[in-house]
Amino acid sequence: RRSTLGLLGASVVAGVTSRPGSLWAASDDTIRFGGSLGMSGIYAETGLNINHGYKTAIRYVNEVKGGVKIGGKTYKLELGIVDDASDPARATTLIQRQVDDDVNFFLGSYGSNVVLPCASITEAAGRVTVQVGASSDQIFTQGYKNIFGFFPRASRAWESSLEFFKSIKPAPKAVSIIATNDAFSKLNAKAAAAGCAKIGMKVLDVINLPEQVTDASSALATIRSRTPDILITTTVSANSLTLVRQMISTDTNVALLYQFLGPQMPVYRKDLGAKANGVIMQLPWDSSFTFKDPLFGDTQSYIDYYNKTNDRPLEYHTVGAPACITTYLEAMKMAGSIDPAAVRDALAVINIKTAYGPVRFTKDGDGDPILMGARIGQVQGGEVKVVFPGDMKTAELMYPVPHWDKKS
16 A cells, blocks of 8 residues: 555654655565654754654664564564654644554653643554653643653653752742743743742742743743742743843843753753853753663663664654663564563563663553653753762752853
Protein backbone atom coordinates (compact mmCIF):
# COMPACT_ATOMS: atom_id res chain seq x y z
CA ARG A 1 0.00 0.00 0.00
CA ARG A 2 1.43 3.36 -1.03
CA SER A 3 1.53 6.00 1.68
CA THR A 4 0.93 9.67 0.96
CA LEU A 5 3.22 10.69 3.80
CA GLY A 6 6.12 11.05 1.42
CA LEU A 7 4.31 14.03 -0.08
CA LEU A 8 4.09 15.79 3.29
CA GLY A 9 7.69 16.28 4.33
CA ALA A 10 8.60 12.74 5.32
CA SER A 11 12.15 11.83 6.22
CA VAL A 12 12.87 8.11 6.25
CA VAL A 13 16.09 6.81 7.71
CA ALA A 14 17.27 3.24 7.43
CA GLY A 15 20.90 3.66 8.35
CA VAL A 16 21.27 7.04 6.65
CA THR A 17 19.26 6.34 3.51
CA SER A 18 16.17 8.33 2.51
CA ARG A 19 13.64 6.89 0.09
CA PRO A 20 11.27 8.76 -2.19
CA GLY A 21 7.70 7.66 -2.75
CA SER A 22 6.26 5.35 -0.13
CA LEU A 23 7.38 6.20 3.38
CA TRP A 24 8.00 2.61 4.38
CA ALA A 25 9.81 -0.29 2.75
CA ALA A 26 7.97 -3.55 3.37
CA SER A 27 10.15 -6.03 5.28
CA ASP A 28 9.63 -8.64 7.98
CA ASP A 29 13.16 -7.94 9.22
CA THR A 30 12.60 -4.25 9.95
CA ILE A 31 11.24 -2.48 13.03
CA ARG A 32 9.55 0.74 11.98
CA PHE A 33 9.41 3.84 14.18
CA GLY A 34 7.01 6.58 13.17
CA GLY A 35 6.17 10.01 14.47
CA SER A 36 6.14 13.70 13.73
CA LEU A 37 8.28 16.62 14.82
CA GLY A 38 8.10 20.38 14.41
CA MET A 39 11.10 20.74 12.12
CA SER A 40 9.69 24.04 10.95
CA GLY A 41 7.55 26.56 12.80
CA ILE A 42 7.89 27.68 16.42
CA TYR A 43 9.34 24.37 17.68
CA ALA A 44 11.84 23.93 14.85
CA GLU A 45 15.05 24.30 16.84
CA THR A 46 14.10 21.64 19.37
CA GLY A 47 12.40 19.46 16.76
CA LEU A 48 15.55 19.34 14.66
CA ASN A 49 17.61 18.47 17.74
CA ILE A 50 15.30 15.58 18.61
CA ASN A 51 15.34 14.34 15.03
CA HIS A 52 19.16 14.33 14.98
CA GLY A 53 19.12 12.23 18.16
CA TYR A 54 16.68 9.73 16.68
CA LYS A 55 18.67 9.43 13.46
CA THR A 56 21.92 8.96 15.39
CA ALA A 57 20.53 5.96 17.27
CA ILE A 58 19.06 4.39 14.11
CA ARG A 59 22.35 4.83 12.26
CA TYR A 60 24.34 3.35 15.14
CA VAL A 61 22.14 0.26 15.44
CA ASN A 62 22.11 -0.42 11.69
CA GLU A 63 25.67 0.51 10.72
CA VAL A 64 27.74 -0.12 13.84
CA LYS A 65 25.83 -2.93 15.56
CA GLY A 66 24.50 -4.59 12.40
CA GLY A 67 20.96 -4.54 13.76
CA VAL A 68 19.36 -5.68 17.00
CA LYS A 69 18.48 -9.24 18.07
CA ILE A 70 15.04 -9.73 19.59
CA GLY A 71 13.53 -13.12 20.29
CA GLY A 72 16.34 -14.84 18.39
CA LYS A 73 15.82 -12.77 15.24
CA THR A 74 17.96 -9.86 13.99
CA TYR A 75 16.17 -6.71 12.87
CA LYS A 76 17.23 -3.49 11.20
CA LEU A 77 15.55 -0.24 12.25
CA GLU A 78 13.71 2.23 10.08
CA LEU A 79 12.74 5.77 11.06
CA GLY A 80 9.92 7.70 9.44
CA ILE A 81 9.64 11.16 10.95
CA VAL A 82 7.45 13.79 9.28
CA ASP A 83 7.50 17.56 9.72
CA ASP A 84 4.32 18.65 11.49
CA ALA A 85 5.37 22.33 11.22
CA SER A 86 4.70 22.70 14.98
CA ASP A 87 0.98 22.51 14.14
CA PRO A 88 -1.26 20.16 16.19
CA ALA A 89 -3.83 19.80 13.41
CA ARG A 90 -1.19 18.84 10.87
CA ALA A 91 0.43 16.46 13.36
CA THR A 92 -2.79 14.55 14.02
CA THR A 93 -3.39 14.12 10.28
CA LEU A 94 0.12 12.77 9.79
CA ILE A 95 -0.04 10.43 12.77
CA GLN A 96 -3.41 9.03 11.69
CA ARG A 97 -1.93 8.25 8.27
CA GLN A 98 0.97 6.43 9.91
CA VAL A 99 -1.46 4.43 12.04
CA ASP A 100 -3.32 3.55 8.84
CA ASP A 101 0.05 2.54 7.35
CA ASP A 102 0.37 -0.07 10.16
CA VAL A 103 3.11 1.65 12.14
CA ASN A 104 3.15 0.15 15.64
CA PHE A 105 5.83 2.18 17.44
CA PHE A 106 5.89 5.95 17.66
CA LEU A 107 8.46 8.49 18.81
CA GLY A 108 6.74 11.56 20.15
CA SER A 109 6.78 15.09 18.87
CA TYR A 110 7.69 18.21 20.83
CA GLY A 111 5.20 20.34 22.72
CA SER A 112 2.32 19.10 24.84
CA ASN A 113 -0.20 20.83 22.58
CA VAL A 114 1.05 18.59 19.74
CA VAL A 115 1.69 15.37 21.66
CA LEU A 116 -1.66 15.39 23.51
CA PRO A 117 -4.01 15.11 20.49
CA CYS A 118 -1.65 12.64 18.79
CA ALA A 119 -1.70 10.47 21.92
CA SER A 120 -5.47 10.04 21.63
CA ILE A 121 -5.00 8.64 18.10
CA THR A 122 -2.23 6.19 18.95
CA GLU A 123 -3.99 5.14 22.16
CA ALA A 124 -7.23 4.36 20.35
CA ALA A 125 -5.29 2.24 17.85
CA GLY A 126 -3.32 0.38 20.54
CA ARG A 127 -0.01 1.75 19.26
CA VAL A 128 2.88 2.61 21.58
CA THR A 129 4.59 6.01 21.99
CA VAL A 130 7.80 6.90 23.83
CA GLN A 131 8.64 10.60 23.82
CA VAL A 132 11.02 13.20 25.17
CA GLY A 133 9.08 16.33 24.26
CA ALA A 134 5.96 16.75 26.41
CA SER A 135 4.99 16.64 30.08
CA SER A 136 1.53 18.18 30.43
CA ASP A 137 -0.51 16.48 33.16
CA GLN A 138 -3.34 15.99 30.65
CA ILE A 139 -1.24 13.47 28.74
CA PHE A 140 -0.86 11.25 31.80
CA THR A 141 -4.20 11.63 33.61
CA GLN A 142 -6.64 10.31 31.01
CA GLY A 143 -6.02 6.64 31.62
CA TYR A 144 -3.85 6.15 28.54
CA LYS A 145 -1.82 2.93 28.71
CA ASN A 146 0.39 3.26 25.65
CA ILE A 147 2.24 6.56 25.98
CA PHE A 148 5.45 6.98 27.98
CA GLY A 149 7.35 10.21 28.62
CA PHE A 150 10.87 10.89 29.81
CA PHE A 151 9.85 13.89 31.93
CA PRO A 152 7.81 13.88 35.14
CA ARG A 153 4.40 15.44 34.52
CA ALA A 154 4.31 19.20 34.87
CA SER A 155 2.75 19.23 38.34
CA ARG A 156 5.57 17.02 39.64
CA ALA A 157 8.39 18.85 37.88
CA TRP A 158 9.05 21.45 40.58
CA GLU A 159 10.25 19.36 43.50
CA SER A 160 13.97 19.89 42.84
CA SER A 161 13.46 23.56 41.98
CA LEU A 162 11.66 24.26 45.26
CA GLU A 163 14.49 22.63 47.19
CA PHE A 164 16.89 24.79 45.20
CA PHE A 165 14.97 27.98 46.06
CA LYS A 166 15.10 27.01 49.74
CA SER A 167 18.89 26.65 49.52
CA ILE A 168 19.56 30.17 48.16
CA LYS A 169 21.26 32.68 50.45
CA PRO A 170 20.09 35.35 51.05
CA ALA A 171 16.67 33.73 50.86
CA PRO A 172 14.43 35.01 48.04
CA LYS A 173 11.11 36.23 49.37
CA ALA A 174 8.95 37.00 46.34
CA VAL A 175 8.37 35.42 42.95
CA SER A 176 6.46 36.30 39.78
CA ILE A 177 5.57 33.86 37.01
CA ILE A 178 4.99 34.34 33.28
CA ALA A 179 3.17 31.59 31.38
CA THR A 180 1.64 31.19 27.94
CA ASN A 181 -1.79 29.94 26.92
CA ASP A 182 -0.97 26.27 26.34
CA ALA A 183 -1.46 23.21 28.51
CA PHE A 184 2.20 22.65 29.35
CA SER A 185 2.93 26.25 30.31
CA LYS A 186 -0.24 26.86 32.30
CA LEU A 187 0.05 23.66 34.34
CA ASN A 188 3.72 24.36 35.00
CA ALA A 189 2.91 27.87 36.18
CA LYS A 190 0.15 26.59 38.45
CA ALA A 191 2.48 24.01 39.98
CA ALA A 192 5.27 26.58 40.40
CA ALA A 193 2.96 29.08 42.10
CA ALA A 194 1.53 26.47 44.48
CA GLY A 195 4.98 25.13 45.32
CA CYS A 196 6.50 28.57 45.95
CA ALA A 197 3.61 29.52 48.21
CA LYS A 198 4.00 26.26 50.10
CA ILE A 199 7.65 26.99 50.94
CA GLY A 200 6.75 30.48 52.16
CA MET A 201 7.52 32.65 49.16
CA LYS A 202 5.09 35.42 48.21
CA VAL A 203 3.67 34.93 44.72
CA LEU A 204 3.24 38.46 43.37
CA ASP A 205 1.81 37.71 39.94
CA VAL A 206 1.01 34.88 37.54
CA ILE A 207 0.82 36.52 34.12
CA ASN A 208 -0.60 34.73 31.10
CA LEU A 209 0.51 35.60 27.57
CA PRO A 210 -0.63 34.24 24.17
CA GLU A 211 0.70 30.86 23.10
CA GLN A 212 3.19 32.52 20.75
CA VAL A 213 4.79 35.56 22.41
CA THR A 214 5.43 38.65 20.31
CA ASP A 215 4.85 41.55 22.72
CA ALA A 216 5.41 41.15 26.46
CA SER A 217 5.70 44.87 27.24
CA SER A 218 2.68 44.99 29.56
CA ALA A 219 3.80 41.91 31.48
CA LEU A 220 7.32 43.27 31.88
CA ALA A 221 5.98 46.63 33.05
CA THR A 222 4.23 44.72 35.83
CA ILE A 223 7.47 42.93 36.71
CA ARG A 224 9.37 46.24 36.89
CA SER A 225 6.72 47.75 39.16
CA ARG A 226 6.66 44.78 41.54
CA THR A 227 10.32 43.65 41.35
CA PRO A 228 10.22 40.00 42.48
CA ASP A 229 13.42 38.34 43.66
CA ILE A 230 12.81 35.52 41.17
CA LEU A 231 11.01 35.65 37.84
CA ILE A 232 9.94 32.24 36.52
CA THR A 233 8.94 31.74 32.89
CA THR A 234 7.26 28.40 32.09
CA THR A 235 7.52 28.90 28.33
CA VAL A 236 8.89 26.88 25.42
CA SER A 237 12.36 27.76 24.15
CA ALA A 238 11.35 30.18 21.38
CA ASN A 239 9.11 32.17 23.73
CA SER A 240 11.79 32.17 26.43
CA LEU A 241 14.24 33.79 24.03
CA THR A 242 11.67 36.40 22.99
CA LEU A 243 10.96 37.23 26.63
CA VAL A 244 14.59 37.64 27.63
CA ARG A 245 15.31 39.83 24.60
CA GLN A 246 12.44 42.10 25.63
CA MET A 247 13.63 42.09 29.25
CA ILE A 248 17.01 43.34 28.03
CA SER A 249 15.53 46.03 25.76
CA THR A 250 13.22 47.33 28.52
CA ASP A 251 15.87 47.02 31.26
CA THR A 252 13.68 44.67 33.29
CA ASN A 253 15.96 43.26 35.99
CA VAL A 254 15.43 40.66 38.71
CA ALA A 255 17.84 39.04 41.13
CA LEU A 256 17.31 35.67 39.43
CA LEU A 257 15.67 34.76 36.12
CA TYR A 258 14.49 31.15 35.97
CA GLN A 259 13.46 29.95 32.50
CA PHE A 260 12.06 26.42 32.50
CA LEU A 261 13.07 25.89 28.85
CA GLY A 262 15.46 27.79 26.62
CA PRO A 263 18.85 28.28 28.28
CA GLN A 264 19.64 24.57 27.82
CA MET A 265 19.81 25.20 24.05
CA PRO A 266 23.16 26.21 22.51
CA VAL A 267 21.36 28.57 20.11
CA TYR A 268 19.87 30.48 23.09
CA ARG A 269 23.27 31.04 24.67
CA LYS A 270 24.91 31.91 21.34
CA ASP A 271 22.20 34.42 20.51
CA LEU A 272 22.35 36.21 23.86
CA GLY A 273 26.10 36.01 24.44
CA ALA A 274 27.12 37.42 27.82
CA LYS A 275 23.53 38.50 28.51
CA ALA A 276 22.65 34.83 29.07
CA ASN A 277 24.98 34.58 32.05
CA GLY A 278 23.15 34.00 35.31
CA VAL A 279 19.94 32.58 33.83
CA ILE A 280 18.67 29.51 35.70
CA MET A 281 17.00 26.47 34.15
CA GLN A 282 15.89 22.93 34.86
CA LEU A 283 18.56 20.56 33.64
CA PRO A 284 17.31 17.10 32.67
CA TRP A 285 20.78 16.15 31.45
CA ASP A 286 24.32 17.50 31.45
CA SER A 287 27.53 16.22 29.88
CA SER A 288 29.08 16.00 33.33
CA PHE A 289 26.66 13.15 34.16
CA THR A 290 28.00 9.71 33.27
CA PHE A 291 25.84 6.61 32.95
CA LYS A 292 26.20 3.13 31.51
CA ASP A 293 24.17 2.53 28.35
CA PRO A 294 23.10 -0.85 26.93
CA LEU A 295 23.42 0.34 23.33
CA PHE A 296 26.32 2.79 23.18
CA GLY A 297 28.26 1.58 26.24
CA ASP A 298 28.16 4.78 28.24
CA THR A 299 27.37 8.48 28.04
CA GLN A 300 30.78 9.55 26.76
CA SER A 301 30.75 6.94 24.02
CA TYR A 302 27.42 8.29 22.81
CA ILE A 303 28.72 11.87 22.92
CA ASP A 304 31.79 10.87 20.90
CA TYR A 305 29.70 9.06 18.28
CA TYR A 306 27.17 11.88 18.05
CA ASN A 307 29.86 14.55 17.60
CA LYS A 308 31.60 12.42 14.95
CA THR A 309 28.43 11.96 12.90
CA ASN A 310 26.57 15.25 13.43
CA ASP A 311 27.30 18.93 12.97
CA ARG A 312 24.43 20.05 15.20
CA PRO A 313 25.47 21.01 18.77
CA LEU A 314 24.74 18.51 21.53
CA GLU A 315 22.04 19.33 24.08
CA TYR A 316 19.73 17.32 26.28
CA HIS A 317 17.15 16.52 23.59
CA THR A 318 19.87 15.09 21.33
CA VAL A 319 20.70 12.69 24.17
CA GLY A 320 17.15 12.01 25.35
CA ALA A 321 15.93 11.15 21.84
CA PRO A 322 18.27 8.18 21.26
CA ALA A 323 17.53 7.06 24.81
CA CYS A 324 13.88 6.68 23.70
CA ILE A 325 15.02 4.21 21.05
CA THR A 326 17.34 2.43 23.49
CA THR A 327 14.42 2.10 25.89
CA TYR A 328 12.22 0.68 23.15
CA LEU A 329 14.86 -1.88 22.18
CA GLU A 330 15.45 -2.98 25.77
CA ALA A 331 11.70 -3.39 26.26
CA MET A 332 11.51 -5.49 23.08
CA LYS A 333 14.34 -7.68 24.35
CA MET A 334 12.54 -8.09 27.69
CA ALA A 335 9.37 -9.06 25.84
CA GLY A 336 11.24 -11.29 23.39
CA SER A 337 8.87 -9.89 20.82
CA ILE A 338 7.91 -6.86 18.74
CA ASP A 339 4.23 -7.35 19.47
CA PRO A 340 2.98 -3.87 20.54
CA ALA A 341 1.04 -5.15 23.56
CA ALA A 342 4.03 -7.15 24.83
CA VAL A 343 6.38 -4.20 24.30
CA ARG A 344 3.95 -1.90 26.09
CA ASP A 345 3.85 -4.24 29.11
CA ALA A 346 7.67 -4.33 29.22
CA LEU A 347 7.88 -0.53 29.04
CA ALA A 348 5.51 -0.26 31.99
CA VAL A 349 8.01 -2.03 34.26
CA ILE A 350 11.32 -1.12 32.64
CA ASN A 351 14.08 0.09 34.95
CA ILE A 352 17.32 0.77 33.08
CA LYS A 353 20.10 3.30 32.71
CA THR A 354 20.87 4.98 29.39
CA ALA A 355 23.31 7.63 28.20
CA TYR A 356 20.61 10.13 29.20
CA GLY A 357 20.21 8.71 32.68
CA PRO A 358 17.88 6.33 34.55
CA VAL A 359 14.61 5.39 32.86
CA ARG A 360 11.61 4.27 34.88
CA PHE A 361 8.01 5.29 34.35
CA THR A 362 5.16 5.84 36.79
CA LYS A 363 2.00 3.75 36.49
CA ASP A 364 0.58 6.57 34.36
CA GLY A 365 3.55 6.64 31.98
CA ASP A 366 5.36 9.84 32.90
CA GLY A 367 8.95 9.85 34.12
CA ASP A 368 9.60 8.86 37.71
CA PRO A 369 9.93 12.23 39.51
CA ILE A 370 12.78 11.02 41.72
CA LEU A 371 14.87 9.14 39.17
CA MET A 372 14.09 11.32 36.16
CA GLY A 373 13.57 14.71 37.80
CA ALA A 374 15.72 17.65 36.78
CA ARG A 375 18.82 19.16 38.33
CA ILE A 376 19.28 22.93 38.30
CA GLY A 377 21.67 24.63 35.91
CA GLN A 378 22.90 28.19 35.45
CA VAL A 379 24.57 29.82 32.47
CA GLN A 380 28.06 30.91 33.49
CA GLY A 381 30.68 32.05 31.00
CA GLY A 382 28.42 30.95 28.14
CA GLU A 383 28.23 27.36 29.42
CA VAL A 384 25.67 25.53 31.53
CA LYS A 385 26.91 24.66 35.00
CA VAL A 386 25.15 22.46 37.54
CA VAL A 387 24.44 24.50 40.69
CA PHE A 388 22.03 22.14 42.48
CA PRO A 389 21.95 19.63 44.14
CA GLY A 390 25.15 20.11 46.06
CA ASP A 391 26.58 16.65 45.46
CA MET A 392 26.37 17.12 41.68
CA LYS A 393 27.22 20.78 41.22
CA THR A 394 30.00 21.89 38.92
CA ALA A 395 29.90 25.58 39.97
CA GLU A 396 28.68 27.82 42.75
CA LEU A 397 25.45 29.72 42.23
CA MET A 398 25.73 33.29 40.95
CA TYR A 399 23.16 35.26 43.01
CA PRO A 400 22.01 37.95 42.83
CA VAL A 401 22.71 38.23 39.11
CA PRO A 402 24.10 41.54 37.75
CA HIS A 403 21.74 43.83 35.84
CA TRP A 404 21.66 43.50 32.05
CA ASP A 405 23.80 46.62 31.50
CA LYS A 406 26.51 45.18 33.77
CA LYS A 407 26.89 41.93 31.84
CA SER A 408 29.72 41.88 29.33
